Amino acid sequence: MKEYQRKQLLERVNREAATVGASIPDRIEVQGEEVPLQEFVFEIKRREAVPAGERDRVERAKRNLRRERIERLERIEENEVSFAEGERLADSIIGIDRALDALESLGPADLQSEEQRQEAADRKRWMRFLRKALGRDDGGSGGGSRTRF
Numbered sequence: 001m002k003e004y005q006r007k008q009l010l011e012r013v014n015r016e017a018a019t020v021g022a023s024i025p026d027r028i029e030v031q032g033e034e035v036p037l038q039e040f041v042f043e044i045k046r047r048e049a050v051p052a053g054e055r056d057r058v059e060r061a062k063r064n065l066r067r068e069r070i071e072r073l074e075r076i077e078e079n080e081v082s083f084a085e086g087e088r089l090a091d092s093i094i095g096i097d098r099a100l101d102a103l104e105s106l107g108p109a110d111l112q113s114e115e116q117r118q119e120a121a122d123r124k125r126w127m128r129f130l131r132k133a134l135g136r137d138d139g140g141s142g143g144g145s146r147t148r149f
Contacts, residue, residue: 001083009076009086013093024102025095030068037095041102062103069096 012018024038040061044050050058072089075081081089 001079001081001086003079005083006076006079006086009083009090010073013073013076013090013097018094019098019101022094022098024099025092028068028092028095030064037099041099045102058103062100065096065100065103069093069100072096 024041026036026038028035028037030037044054044058072093076086076089
């Protein structure tokens, strides 16, 4: 493969909007094992939240997909393949990215963020309640030079 072709492929897979309009591959070989990727992603996405028992499976899948993406990208970067093979690899990398995007939107980080937001809101409500109960939040009467937050 010529250098300019290699650069085009690398630019294509690293483009920020590369996954727009891309589809998740039906099947993909990951770490030497054929995986029904589209079916797996759709199965997980159908649920409102990832059940606790499935989180490890999803996290393992994301790690394996990231590893596979890096290996495929390195094959293009190191110019180990023909241009036709490079195009096939680029398409598969974009498909992997699309699958990762779909899985990331359901990941534990989202659940943890939501839990943290809920806890922060609960603390605020509790503090407001305590201030009112203790007479420190009476709408401005009394308290003199107290700073309000």
